[in-house]
Amino acid sequence: MKSARRHPNADAPILWHAVSWIIAVHLCGAFGAWYLWTYFHPATLALALCMFIVVHLSISAGLHRLYSHRAYRATKPLELFLVLFSAAAFQASIIVWVYQHRMHHEHSDTDRDPYSVEHGFWWAHMGWIWRTKVEVDPALVKDLRRNKLLVWQDGFHLQLAILMSFVLPVCVAGVLWSDPYGGGFVAGFLRLVFQYHCTWLINSVAHTYGFRHYESGGTARFTPWLAISTMGENSHERHHLVPEDYRAGVKWYHLDIAKWFIQMCSVLGLASGLRSMPERAVEARAQRSVSRSQL
Ligand SMILES: [Zn+2]
């Protein structure tokens, strides 16, 4: 790994609320691992796994492919599902998340990319979170500001995150099989620790390790071993070339689970206007990207 240059935000004041939250989540997650080992209940483990899958699909098909890249259109019931369950990822509000992600694409691998791997593996993985005070440029998210559901979510994202990430699993496990602590610490905190790192792995590992089939010149790669844990976001080089394509991976063995979810929603009439790019267009963009990087 080559030595990294310092990101401009790395000298910003530490956001202590973000540091405290990340430490607290990891400590509670460790307690959740101990609790799971000591008071194992199969239904609690199944709840944690189901929540992980549904929430990660909501990040990938919702925050990422629908809202950040407009790769397809969703009906209101599907939007409501994606908004509610992506809240359990306990990340920023959708508008803030999308703003940062659009900056990541528009300014990839530069000082304006908030989680650029060129500024260090750990900076890209999680270091940026406690140094980056976000000021959203309204021009970059004006399409989202027209969506009343997203404006409402922006105002209530913390309450919604607590409700979906913790209150929901505590109630489900507490009422159905009398394991409220398992619901909170295993399906809540322990699941959230995995959810965080699986999201961050795309910014760190998928920008550092893996294959560059298109030789596009950027840091994004195809990282096969991250397929399941990221719901298919691991075909990251292709995604950086054609972010408007609802598919990150095009071959069946790319295991793009979010793509299959969007296709299923389309069959059920919940999604429409799925955008896709032919491989020759992807290769042409890769060529242009190489030419630009050589200027
Ligand atoms: Zn990326």
Ligand SMILES: [Zn+2]
């Ligand atoms: Zn993207």
